[in-house]
Amino acid sequence: MITSKDNASYKRVRTAMREHRDEIVIEGPKAVADAIAAGWKPIPLPAFSPTLLKSITDTKTSQGVIGLFQRPRWKAEQIFSRADALVVALDGVQDPGNVGTIVRLAAAFDTAGIVLLPGCADPFGPKAIRASAGAILNVPIVSMAADELLATKKSIFVADADGSTNDLPAGILVLGSEGQGVSPALRGRAKAVAIETSGRVESLNVAAAAAIFLWRSFRRRTGA
Amino acid sequence: MITSKDNASYKRVRTAMREHRDEIVIEGPKAVADAIAAGWKPIPLPAFSPTLLKSITDTKTSQGVIGLFQRPRWKAEQIFSRADALVVALDGVQDPGNVGTIVRLAAAFDTAGIVLLPGCADPFGPKAIRASAGAILNVPIVSMAADELLATKKSIFVADADGSTNDLPAGILVLGSEGQGVSPALRGRAKAVAIETSGRVESLNVAAAAAIFLWRSFRRRTGA
The missing domain is CATH 3.40.1280.10 (SPOUT methyltransferase, trefoil knot domain)
Structure with a gap:
């Protein structure tokens, strides 16, 4: 379980939360499941410690679950x-x-x-x-x-x-x-x-x- | 000009912002003028220093002007x-x-x-x-x-x-x-x-x- 803010995956999620340019973060178990059901491809992430997760997303929204996805591009x-x-x-x-x-x-x-x-x-x-x-x-x-x-x-x-x-x-x-x-x-x-x-x-x-x-x-x- | 957070009027405004039970705060010159035009009675306040004002209201909303009013009661x-x-x-x-x-x-x-x-x-x-x-x-x-x-x-x-x-x-x-x-x-x-x-x-x-x-x-x- 990742506990360090120096972890590359943690930094990648934090950047996605802030910039949402190429990758975006979906928060909460239902929203993540819905995204996968809609055909969005999750980017594999290691498990983050609760403390680390709390530093980027509020507990109420995420309920301990976040997903990292490619930002969709429409024509x-x-x-x-x-x-x-x-x-x-x-x-x-x-x-x-x-x-x-x-x-x-x-x-x-x-x-x-x-x-x-x-x-x-x-x-x-x-x-x-x-x-x-x-x-x-x-x-x-x-x-x-x-x-x-x-x-x-x-x-x-x-x-x-x-x-x-x-x-x-x-x-x-x-x-x-x-x-x-x-x-x-x-x-x-x-x-x-x-x-x-x-x-x-x-x-x-x-x-x-x-x-x-x-x-x-x-x-x-x-x-x- | 009031600069201290111990000032009674400052505390009264801060309480009104947080609790808005009997007195409420209106922010911004146009909103304060509209409240007075609508018949609301402003409660006299001393001038607060910009730093003090910034500690209770964001500059963009207040533009340096706030008004304290009795909370209206409707029947x-x-x-x-x-x-x-x-x-x-x-x-x-x-x-x-x-x-x-x-x-x-x-x-x-x-x-x-x-x-x-x-x-x-x-x-x-x-x-x-x-x-x-x-x-x-x-x-x-x-x-x-x-x-x-x-x-x-x-x-x-x-x-x-x-x-x-x-x-x-x-x-x-x-x-x-x-x-x-x-x-x-x-x-x-x-x-x-x-x-x-x-x-x-x-x-x-x-x-x-x-x-x-x-x-x-x-x-x-x-x-x-």
Whole structure:
């Protein structure tokens, strides 16, 4: 059983927790089992002492079990090939809890996938993975620049108080940060869509807005 | 300018941040100004040194300004007197970010107010206040036991995968913790309501579910 912080496998896990660039960490027995069941290949690890494990993951989340996996890589075609469904593009959404919650919503409402524009929190970081509640395993996610998104020639929608409140047809829904909103390059090429509110708040939390838009799109497509 | 952690006003602010029982702290110049504009009475404080202020609040949120206020107390009648609107009751919702986001949604979708059943995070704690994005100032909130809620004789709804997916009429929507759900005492007396999903997730985040239910109720009432 590994007890030293100088151990190479320990350092590798710690790097994956912090950087989640090529390898990522999944925490908890159920989440690790689900990842393997979803076809993710675990990277063999030695057993770490409880003290060592506690230094990188909180006991409540991991319950003493973590798995190290290759970071999944999706292709843009896997997202844009579905003609009927909505794609969500996040523009500068910095909070990993919001990003993970939107990954969960994308699975719940069968969104084609998520495009990360610059300035977003990484959905494969520990906090975002927890917020995704397992959905990170099967939602296609790609990173892209705004001009690549425009090059897809799909219909683009952005949330705006003055926009249409009708249901969204298929296309790309861009959600921006609450402070900055969506970048002007995209805004200028997009149709404005809105969620009716009482006017007693200036804006909605980005994950709450996503919940309403994605559910409406799902219900329209399934005819429920 | 106060520089000592032994200062009585400093201790009072620190207690309010931690316990938020009778006095609460609002952070940031805009939030403090909004609280005063909403009729909240600030409790006079001496100026604290930047170092001292930094020891209780992060600079980004406070921008060097905090206000100490009496904790607002609402009466149950202020919530239950509105015949048309939905009331949200939270049952064991422990995450302050979720509680604050639901306060924000209650303002956005003109909900009559929020009932806190046992086991919820305090909406007047710093993290929940931040998540409410100012809505904490004008959403009526009361604490109540399950049997007091039943004694109101209002229609009670709980989210359940097998429930009706129709729009909610006026009444009380009970949202439980994601792990435990709604307590059996309430569940047995409630009508089940549901949000259609793809079935690819076991549940929705409680604030995401609230977003969809409250928006639907708002749209039904306003006929939008």
